[in-house]
Amino acid sequence: MTQRAFVVRELGIGLALVLLVAVTAIINPRFLSAQSVKDLLLGSAILAILAVGQAIVVITRNVDLSVGSILGLSAFATGATFVASPDFPIPVMVLLGMGLGAVLGAVNGGLVAAARVPALVVTLGTLYVFRGLDYTWATGRQINAADMPPAFLRMGTAAFIGVPVLALFAVVVLVIAGYYLHNYRGGRELYAIGSDPAAARLAGIPMGRRVFAAFVTSGALAGLAGVLHAARFGTLDANAGLGSELNVVAAVVVGGVAIFGGSGSVYGAALGAVLLTTIRAALPVLGINPFWQDAAVGALILSAIGLDRALSARVGRRLRKVGGGHV
Amino acid sequence: MPTHLLALEGISKSFGAVAALRDVRLSLYSGEAHALVGENGAGKSTLVKILAGVYPADAGTITLDGEPLVLSGPAGARAAGIAVIYQEPTLFPDLSVAENIFIGRQPLRGLRRIDTAAMRARTGELFARLGVRLDPDRPARGLSIADQQLVEIAKAISLEARVLVMDEPTAALSGVEVERLFAVVRSLCEAGTAALFVSHRFDEVFRLCQQVTVLRDGGWVSTDPVGALTIDEVVRRMVGREVSAMYPKQETVPREPRLEVKGLSRNGSFRDVSFTVHSGEIVALAGLVGAGRSEVARAVFGIDRYDAGSVIVDGIELPNGAAAAAIKAGLALVPEDRRQQGLVMELSVQRNATLPRRWSLARAGLLFGGGERRAAAEWAQRLRVKASRLDDPVSTLSGGNQQKVVLAKWLATAPRVLIVDEPTRGIDVGTKAEVHLLLSRLAAEGVAVLMVSSELPEVLGMADRVLVMHEGRLVADIPRGDASEEAVMRAATGQAVGA
Numbered sequence: 001m002t003q004r005a006f007v008v009r010e011l012g013i014g015l016a017l018v019l020l021v022a023v024t025a026i027i028n029p030r031f032l033s034a035q036s037v038k039d040l041l042l043g044s045a046i047l048a049i050l051a052v053g054q055a056i057v058v059i060t061r062n063v064d065l066s067v068g069s070i071l072g073l074s075a076f077a078t079g080a081t082f083v084a085s086p087d088f089p090i091p092v093m094v095l096l097g098m099g100l101g102a103v104l105g106a107v108n109g110g111l112v113a114a115a116r117v118p119a120l121v122v123t124l125g126t127l128y129v130f131r132g133l134d135y136t137w138a139t140g141r142q143i144n145a146a147d148m149p150p151a152f153l154r155m156g157t158a159a160f161i162g163v164p165v166l167a168l169f170a171v172v173v174l175v176i177a178g179y180y181l182h183n184y185r186g187g188r189e190l191y192a193i194g195s196d197p198a199a200a201r202l203a204g205i206p207m208g209r210r211v212f213a214a215f216v217t218s219g220a221l222a223g224l225a226g227v228l229h230a231a232r233f234g235t236l237d238a239n240a241g242l243g244s245e246l247n248v249v250a251a252v253v254v255g256g257v258a259i260f261g262g263s264g265s266v267y268g269a270a271l272g273a274v275l276l277t278t279i280r281a282a283l284p285v286l287g288i289n290p291f292w293q294d295a296a297v298g299a300l301i302l303s304a305i306g307l308d309r310a311l312s313a314r315v316g317r318r319l320r321k322v323g324g325g326h327v
Numbered sequence: 328m329p330t331h332l333l334a335l336e337g338i339s340k341s342f343g344a345v346a347a348l349r350d351v352r353l354s355l356y357s358g359e360a361h362a363l364v365g366e367n368g369a370g371k372s373t374l375v376k377i378l379a380g381v382y383p384a385d386a387g388t389i390t391l392d393g394e395p396l397v398l399s400g401p402a403g404a405r406a407a408g409i410a411v412i413y414q415e416p417t418l419f420p421d422l423s424v425a426e427n428i429f430i431g432r433q434p435l436r437g438l439r440r441i442d443t444a445a446m447r448a449r450t451g452e453l454f455a456r457l458g459v460r461l462d463p464d465r466p467a468r469g470l471s472i473a474d475q476q477l478v479e480i481a482k483a484i485s486l487e488a489r490v491l492v493m494d495e496p497t498a499a500l501s502g503v504e505v506e507r508l509f510a511v512v513r514s515l516c517e518a519g520t521a522a523l524f525v526s527h528r529f530d531e532v533f534r535l536c537q538q539v540t541v542l543r544d545g546g547w548v549s550t551d552p553v554g555a556l557t558i559d560e561v562v563r564r565m566v567g568r569e570v571s572a573m574y575p576k577q578e579t580v581p582r583e584p585r586l587e588v589k590g591l592s593r594n595g596s597f598r599d600v601s602f603t604v605h606s607g608e609i610v611a612l613a614g615l616v617g618a619g620r621s622e623v624a625r626a627v628f629g630i631d632r633y634d635a636g637s638v639i640v641d642g643i644e645l646p647n648g649a650a651a652a653a654i655k656a657g658l659a660l661v662p663e664d665r666r667q668q669g670l671v672m673e674l675s676v677q678r679n680a681t682l683p684r685r686w687s688l689a690r691a692g693l694l695f696g697g698g699e700r701r702a703a704a705e706w707a708q709r710l711r712v713k714a715s716r717l718d719d720p721v722s723t724l725s726g727g728n729q730q731k732v733v734l735a736k737w738l739a740t741a742p743r744v745l746i747v748d749e750p751t752r753g754i755d756v757g758t759k760a761e762v763h764l765l766l767s768r769l770a771a772e773g774v775a776v777l778m779v780s781s782e783l784p785e786v787l788g789m790a791d792r793v794l795v796m797h798e799g800r801l802v803a804d805i806p807r808g809d810a811s812e813e814a815v816m817r818a819a820t821g822q823a824v825g826a
Contacts, residue, residue, distance in 0.1 A: 183440040185433055192419045192430055199417035202381060203430050204402030262421035315468075 009256040012307065013271045017278060024282040031285050038164055040281055042157070042232065045166035046225045048273040050244065051251040052177050053221035055269035057214045058252050061194040061261030062112060062119035064215060067222040067248055069130035070104045071241035074226025076134055079143035079236040086149050093152070097227035098220045104130060105219015109212035127245065138238035145234030156231030166228050170270070173221060177266045190214060194261020250297060251276050254304040276300070330393070332357045332521045333490050338387035340373055347373040351547045353540055355490060355521035360512060362532040362553070363525045365542035365565055366784065371525045372414060374542070375494045378523070379411040380404030410488035412496045416475035420468035425450040427467050428482045453481040458507045472499040472617040480508060484515070491515060492523045497531060498616050509535050527783070528816070529558045541565055566784065574788025575764045577771045581605035581791065585775035586744045588627060591636035596622040597799040600636070604744065604775040609766060611790035612779045614819045618796040620779045621663055624746050628660040629653040640744060654683065657743030661733050661750060663779070669733040672722040676712070677703035679721045680735045706735035711761060727758030734765065745769060748779040763789055783812050797821040
């Protein structure tokens with residue numbers, strides 16, 4: 001029944017997405033052209049990867065606001081590395097970016113888990129610290145696409161059997177994370193921690209370790225997103241990913257992950273990322289003033305939360321009714 | 328007698344200045360059920376949490392099979408074969424019932440993945456053994472207290488532990504469910520498990536257990552075979568002091584009706600509750616956890632809305648769900664959870680104590696320290712609050728002194744009706760007696776007191792009348808003369824309707 005309630009939630013987001021695409025496509029059929037769909041997937045991929053990491057953190061009743069800054073640092077590190085040695089192997093660069101993100105995530109996780117400071121405060125602090133490091137390092141420099149190896153830039157736009165490589169990265173991340181959360185003890189314990197921290201402590205769940213791991217994962221995925229960002233845009237300065245953390249949290253919330261932890265899935269979060277990206281792409285096509293974009297995203301967040309409340313109230317009522325089924 | 332399986336020796340534990348346990352010893356034997364009894368606050372739950380690895384003991388040793396055992400945490404206790412059923416259920420509302428039972432030790436298949444089918448099947452087996460009919464796949468959210476308790480029991484049993492610790496597992500269960508639990512515990516004991524059973528229900532203790540240990544005020548009193556003791560003797564050892572000194576009830580003559588509650592109902596919480604509290608009277612609202620007592624108190628005070636009925640104070644009906652109007656009409660509520668609902672922990676003692684009167688203490692809308700301090704000092708003295716400084720944060724006080732600040736805060740408003748919810752939960756014995764004396768004096772001054780309490784001795788010692796709730800209904804109204812532990816307990820467990 002739990003699973004069914006979750007599936008209902010994700011079906012709702014999927015349905016909203018299909019509806020949005022259908023309406024937009026009726027008004028402007030070119031919205032569904034191969035190129036346009038490819039653009040959508042390309043645009044969603046990086047946000048989806050960040051959203052998966054964020055969902056893992058939010059499920060434990062925490063939040064990671066530093067992901068935009070981690071992305072920025074990782075993206076600039078990628079550019080700087082290729083400037084210094086253009087023949088640097090690309091797979092190693094990907095791992096290096098993830099490693100850098102993991103280290104920064106470990107700073108977050110360490111402070112949250114060991115010092116018991118609320119994640120909101122810690123990651124708000126590291127948001128500025130990491131961005132500050134980025135500025136110090138970049139010192140106003142800009143790295144251009146011409147400085148990067150062409151093979152790396154191709155990864156940012158190339159497609160494999162019609163699917164952009166970036167989207168493939170996102171799908172692999174999503175499937176691994178989703179499978180782990182659902183099928184492994186560690187994954188289920190993340191849900192348990194977010195569901196009731198006091199009970200988690202009584203159940204002997206290693207809370208500090210799990211929360212730490214969640215932040216490291218979120219950091220590593222933000223690091224990966226940074227490398228992919230560099231590949232996709234080519235031009236890099238210290239502002240890469242500036243302000244994207246709120247977009248990521250929005251995607252997670254729209255995707256049905258409860259902000260107080262314990263429920264939701266990475267699939268929902270990824271769908272939320274795709275939905276947000278699609279809305280931003282669809283509004284101009286629908287002839288809506290682009291200035292309304294942010295308002296539309298805000299309305300979407302509020303309606304997602306409203307839907308969540310209504311749904312959980314209904315599920316709660318039904319569960320109380322079927323309760324007391326024993327003799 | 329066989330050698331003991333688990334032994335505790337010289338266990339002490341303090342929280343701040345309050346000693347919860349002093350030099351306690353306890354031996355559990357394989358195949359035996361051991362009862363742990365004592366008043367609320369005697370240290371039973373603290374002892375349970377030490378066994379569970381939640382609290383480290385300040386002093387003393389634990390040995391298992393004669394080997395010293397150091398519990399590094401709940402996981403360590405579980406690994407040592409100690410399973411614990413806590414007093415309050417500790418389930419994860421978002422996880423399925425089956426996951427709740429097997430969290431952290433789910434059956435695995437290849438690649439260390441969780442074997443959901445096996446987990447569901449084993450949950451089904453456990454439920455069959457306990458006679459529970461619950462869907463293993465449903466989330467724990469929305470389970471009744473009794474069902475939650477049954478899931479906890481299933482969890483403890485599934486551990487196949489060598490030591491099974493149960494902290495009041497039967498508080499929310501029906502007679503049939505209790506029998507099933509006992510049958511399972513007996514079969515576990517036959518298989519060599521040692522059980523520790525904490526309970527307030529003496530008939531259960533005497534039916535299930537072979538040994539009984541009495542704790543009082545955090546100290547060990549006695550351990551005897553159950554057959555060697557009578558219930559009266561156990562109670563005498565638990566209380567261990569003159570009951571009259573503990574419960575200094577002044578005889579009063581009830582005067583005019585102060586608070587009248589008529590046909591109060593709230594869907595899902597309580598139904599058709601009617602009673603009257605007179606000026607000068609202390610009326611206790613008794614019942615098991617989850618019977619709806621606190622909910623009634625909250626509805627009367629206007630924190631929660633009710634669906635039907637009326638609340639009348641001195642002949643004037645209060646509006647539904649308006650706490651401000653209730654305060655204006657002379658009601659005061661001392662809530663059950665003082666940390667969450669009664670105090671602002673970070674604020675000073677004096678500010679907490681004067682919070683409801685901040686408008687009358689303010690000069691031109693501004694609060695000055697002087698007025699606050701004078702008002703607070705007067706009450707601190709009257710209630711004998713032990714605080715080093717009145718501008719220290721209230722969180723630095725002991726539980727008992729915090730409760731006094733909550734009382735001071737409301738008494739200063741000169742209430743005509745005082746509702747106290749668990750007034751002495753978790754406070755030490757000396758302070759308890761002071762709180763009781765205070766309530767008694769207030770009643771003598773003409774205040775109508777409605778006291779929600781789970782402590783039977785307190786209910787019997789303090790109340791002029793005992794109202795008993797069972798599953799959301801008022802089932803008995805027992806005058807002081809007829810009130811006995813047995814009569815209240817029978818009504819609270821739904822065995823007798825009416826009195």
